[in-house]
Amino acid sequence: MKIMVAIANYGTKNAKYAARLIREYQAMPFDVDIFVLSEAPKDYGKEVNVLVGLPSPDPWSLPFAHKRLFADHAEDYDLFIYTEDDTLIREENLRAYLGASEALGEGLLPGFVRYELYPDGSKNYTDIHGPYHWLPDSVRQAGEYVYVRLSNLHSACYMLTRSQLRQAIRSGGFLVEPHSGRYDLICSAGTDPYTRCGFTRVICLSHLAEFELHHLSNAYLDRVGLDEDEYRLQIDALLEVLRNERSAAELFAAEKPLDTSAWDKLYYEPCRNDLALRVPSAAYEILSIGCGWGKTEEQLVAQGKRVTAIPLDAVIGRLAEARGVTVLPPDFAEAFRRLEGNTFDAILLSDVLQHLPDPVEVLQKLSAYLGPDGVMVGAVPNLNLNRRIIGRLRAKSNKWTQLNGSFRKMGMHRPSALMLKAWLKKSGFNMQAVSYSGFSSTRSWTGLVSLLPDSLTAANIVFTAGRLPD
Known part of the structure; x- marks a missing residue:
């Protein structure tokens, strides 16, 4: 299998994490070509391609550079991976994505949930905070897979198979100018397949461990996110919804049809x-x-x-x-x-x-x-x-x-x-x-x-x- 990986790496702050990602991809038993998207020349080794240049004057537009790269090589690879420079994807995550994509069928893209590690080794799940929440009425089962939607579409990365990338390009929503809205520039580059290309992102509850990614920088510890106990309580509750043991209803529409999440109801509201x-x-x-x-x-x-x-x-x-x-x-x-x-x-x-x-x-x-x-x-x-x-x-x-x-x-x-x-x-x-x-x-x-x-x-x-x- 031939894989193209694009890593967005601005500045030098996350250089050690980018190097860690590169070693992980190079150790995989696949034919992997690695491209680092950067604002300046960098040396990550002779086998890593460093592409220098910003899609727009705004430095936050850097992640959008991966889209033209993918489109220009859409027929050259079997799998395309876009990732920020501190999100670690392992071989088991990659194989899990391919297996779930085949089982779930066209239109559904398996997504990932990031975690960070406390000094004692316990996890903090950073993608679940503020207004972002599970959508109970979306819990479904397809064969061995139980899946659900999470309102936060951002996990700092995504994968597309060759056929999925073709579909994204045909949609007209993939090759677009850098933009922001409900998500900022950096996040929009990684969520466009779901917001503009017609795909629905789902989280595989039945295979959850295989879709968890370590956010290496641990940037959100003690700031946002759920601890392991709270996370597991919600997963159990979602499975109860699937078994009709718990309601799938929502009290009212908490997410607004606006290009900002600023006015959404907070699910994780601090103590008032x-x-x-x-x-x-x-x-x-x-x-x-x-x-x-x-x-x-x-x-x-x-x-x-x-x-x-x-x-x-x-x-x-x-x-x-x-x-x-x-x-x-x-x-x-x-x-x-x-x-x-x-x-x-x-x-x-x-x-x-x-x-x-x-x-x-x-x-x-x-x-x-x-x-x-x-x-x-x-x-x-x-x-x-x-x-x-x-x-x-x-x-x-x-x-x-x-x-x-x-x-x-x-x-x-x-x-x-x-x-x-x-x-x-x-x-x-x-x-x-x-x-x-x-x-x-x-x-x-x-x-x-x-x-x-x-x-x-x-x-x-x-x-x-x-x-x-x-």
Whole structure:
């Protein structure tokens, strides 16, 4: 088998990892040609081809150089591998890809999940963080393979067989100019086969170890990702979905149809202390709506409160269960049915209302589950018109320009304090307190920001509400 490998290697920071990758490929029992894509001449040995040049003036465009290389040699190799310079692919990963590609059939591309290693040898799975999540309703079985989709399409590499590369080129989405959108320039180069060429990326749960890759730089340890226990809990939950033992539903569409992930609902939200502190100390029964992995809820449990949650989905809900939260099905109708006759001292809504097609409808239904002296505590992004204008002026990304259109177009509302107050009033609630949190620390704006009202500079609106008197 003849293989072409393209390694994107900018600068010298990752030179030792690139050299490690090269040794791995050279040790494989295949005919492997290695090409290093670089901004400057480098010496990785006489058997390694170093191609110098950027596709555009932006240095982050370097990874796109592999596309023309692959296209020019589309008939010369059996397998094409693109990778960043610190992602280690072994022979077993390569063979696993070929076996799964044949079994899964046309249109599905087996993907990889990266891990990093702690000093004690335990793993941190870096690709699962923030808004990225498993798609429970995509779990399928084909012969010996059980597979599922992961919303994060980036794993710093991909493989294509000759026939798959032909199909990618024919799609018109492969040979494109460097671009960014939902992913930045570097990541877009490695995700285009899935986002622009018509392929669907899947993770093979049944052969998971064969599709795990070591991210050699360990750049994200203690920053993002899941530890091994949390990772395995989710895999087990996905297999329960396959056996119809756990719901495949999603509470609402957390991922927006926009060229940015900035406005997606976070599945791995850090503990919201700004919300937890607003829950009265005397409140015991807490209902959380749109719960992710349960960091905020865990803090409330640690305070001796009993927390019940309607999760974003039943897979992320498994992590909340492990934190002591009672988890209901991720379906409003079914969850409300199970809650009949129960009332709560506080209801938590962390960045949920803007994602609901009709926030008033859900709020009205929630009113039946709030006790007479109970409070609703929540947060929404601060997206009033003036705040959006300020955002555009300061923007270093496209996230603000994407906030243009109706809910039908964006999959979200653009909340302001006035909009929030109107939603609550129509639902039978009275806004008791409102404040702003999450202020910019951008150096060039710090002085000016301190002179502007909170409504123009804060990222979040935090509120407390109670039921209107009868």
